[in-house]
Amino acid sequence: NTSQSNQASKQHILLIGAGLCGSLLALRLGQRGYKVTVMEMRPDLRKVDISAGRSINLALSNRGIKAINLVGLWDKVKPLCIPMNGRMLHDTAGNTTFAPYSGRDHEYINSISRGMLNALLLDEAEKHENVSIYFNRKCDSVDFENTTAHFTNLDNQEQLNQTANIIIATDGAGSAMRQSYFLSRKFLFSFSQEYLTHGYKELTILPGKNGSYKTDKNVLHIWGREAFMLIALPNLDGSFTVTLFLSYNEGEYNFNNLTTKERVLAFFTAYFKDALDLMPNLVDDFFTNPTAPLGTVKCAPWHYKGNTLLMGDAAHAIVPFYGQGMNASFEDVVEFDKVLDAEHDSWEAIFTAYEKTRKKDTDAIADLAIDNFYEMKGHVNHPNFREKRTLEMALEKTFPEAYASKYSLVTFNETIGYREAMMRGRAQDKAILNMLADQTITKVNNLSDTELKETLQKVNAETEAILEDDRIAGLK
Numbered sequence: 001n002t003s004q005s006n007q008a009s010k011q012h013i014l015l016i017g018a019g020l021c022g023s024l025l026a027l028r029l030g031q032r033g034y035k036v037t038v039m040e041m042r043p044d045l046r047k048v049d050i051s052a053g054r055s056i057n058l059a060l061s062n063r064g065i066k067a068i069n070l071v072g073l074w075d076k077v078k079p080l081c082i083p084m085n086g087r088m089l090h091d092t093a094g095n096t097t098f099a100p101y102s103g104r105d106h107e108y109i110n111s112i113s114r115g116m117l118n119a120l121l122l123d124e125a126e127k128h129e130n131v132s133i134y135f136n137r138k139c140d141s142v143d144f145e146n147t148t149a150h151f152t153n154l155d156n157q158e159q160l161n162q163t164a165n166i167i168i169a170t171d172g173a174g175s176a177m178r179q180s181y182f183l184s185r186k187f188l189f190s191f192s193q194e195y196l197t198h199g200y201k202e203l204t205i206l207p208g209k210n211g212s213y214k215t216d217k218n219v220l221h222i223w224g225r226e227a228f229m230l231i232a233l234p235n236l237d238g239s240f241t242v243t244l245f246l247s248y249n250e251g252e253y254n255f256n257n258l259t260t261k262e263r264v265l266a267f268f269t270a271y272f273k274d275a276l277d278l279m280p281n282l283v284d285d286f287f288t289n290p291t292a293p294l295g296t297v298k299c300a301p302w303h304y305k306g307n308t309l310l311m312g313d314a315a316h317a318i319v320p321f322y323g324q325g326m327n328a329s330f331e332d333v334v335e336f337d338k339v340l341d342a343e344h345d346s347w348e349a350i351f352t353a354y355e356k357t358r359k360k361d362t363d364a365i366a367d368l369a370i371d372n373f374y375e376m377k378g379h380v381n382h383p384n385f386r387e388k389r390t391l392e393m394a395l396e397k398t399f400p401e402a403y404a405s406k407y408s409l410v411t412f413n414e415t416i417g418y419r420e421a422m423m424r425g426r427a428q429d430k431a432i433l434n435m436l437a438d439q440t441i442t443k444v445n446n447l448s449d450t451e452l453k454e455t456l457q458k459v460n461a462e463t464e465a466i467l468e469d470d471r472i473a474g475l476k
């Protein structure tokens with residue numbers, strides 16, 4: 001609306017970091033009429049062939065798509081997506097089992113190239129003349145009392161200062177502004193960073209002849225081996241990006257002791273033989289590509305005095321096992337946009353309202369992502385877990401409106417927050433696993449509609465009882 005954009009045009013917003021969150025936010029704020037300056041540390045990924053940073057491809061799902069729709073870009077993003085309908089579980093002998101993500105056919109996740117998505121968002125943001133993006137500008141610190149960020153121009157090593165009405169740091173898990181909050185000791189800033197004992201390394205299954213796919217395309221492949229796991233997501237060119245998650249120093253095989261070609265081949269031959277057969281380039285990739293750590297960052301408050309705010313991974317970095325880090329960072333933009341619509345009378349009020357609604361949800365997805373680390377590595381192979389999933393798929397298929405698993409609530413139901421999805425999803429899991437254990441449920445395969453309906457009623461009743469206990473215990 002005109003009055004809003006008139007007001008907006010008088011406000012100058014500085015964004016630090018033009019990754020996935022920063023470029024989407026720049027576009028949205030540009031659309032709203034703000035004057036936006038974005039400073040990005042790395043070269044322009046549309047011009048220089050740099051690894052886009054972090055994972056080469058990612059899973060985009062409903063919460064992320066909601067944000068893409070907000071900026072009107074779904075028509076351009078959709079062609080970049082490869083639907084993945086479920087997990088293809090590979091056992092040590094090379095047998096595969098397909099485990100759908102949902103009993104509803106229209107629910108799937110999408111593999112997308114980080115570089116292509118980031119480039120598209122930058123292109124669209126730059127179409128707005130009120131948005132300027134500068135590359136090779138590294139933020140060193142933020143003087144948040146004076147709303148000024150200090151940068152090094154990496155082209156010539158000059159120092160520069162940039163002042164704005166507000167600064168939003170979207171500079172990722174190692175945020176420079178968050179570090180300035182931490183070091184300042186000017187206010188009570190809580191911060192935690194927890195590393196997993198596991199790191200990750202990216203590998204590749206190259207395309208087959210004429211860009212064909214060497215294994216099933218429309219799935220997320222998982223080789224779960226309890227202590228470690230391998231996953232693979234498809235790319236548009238017929239290749240797959242494969243990620244090995246492995247301990248740095250525990251177990252017979254770990255990143256610290258996989259130091260020779262022979263050991264790497266012995267490890268893959270013993271545990272991932274069918275994957276190895278598709279990766280003649282394994283050893284080269286293994287010793288060329290970096291090993292990187294994984295961790296969770298939580299902090300509070302995200303804002304200070306109404307002039308600076310943290311968003312995306314800078315505020316809440318999570319481990320990648322729910323495929324939700326980018327989705328959550330994109331959803332941040334949607335939530336922030338809603339708060340802007342509410343027409344609060346100061347940035348401080350906007351930031352406070354935003355953090356109040358958002359933080360409980362990003363805390364929840366951080367915890368869910370850790371849960372899924374254990375689920376993907378091992379639980380997916382346990383009979384009880386598989387029985388629960390079989391039952392849940394049947395319930396979702398037969399009663400698409402009445403049942404949604406935890407995975408579906410988190411991944412496909414963008415109308416509820418992560419926190420609500422977590423509470424209900426965990427209660428349902430507990431309900432079903434308890435009832436399988438005490439034999440209240442004895443059958444999960446080939447149930448008649450009447451039997452399924454009875455089971456649904458039992459599961460729902462038990463879930464409500466557990467939720468009620470949680471409420472009494474103060475968990476809600």
Ligand code: FAD
Nearest residue numbers: 017019020021041059139171172312313323324325326327
């Ligand atoms: P980033 O994308 O990290 O962007 C930060 C930007 O800031 C970068 O461009 C960086 O160069 C710049 N920057 C950093 N420091 C400075 C500085 N000092 N000055 C200026 N600029 C700076 N999420 C999903 O939703 N689905 C997935 O399947 C998925 N898979 C993942 C797999 C792996 C292995 C990892 C590590 C993450 C995965 N994620 C996934 C999470 C996702 O990558 C992040 O949540 C997402 O990138 C966050 O976006 P962001 O813009 O906040 O941070």
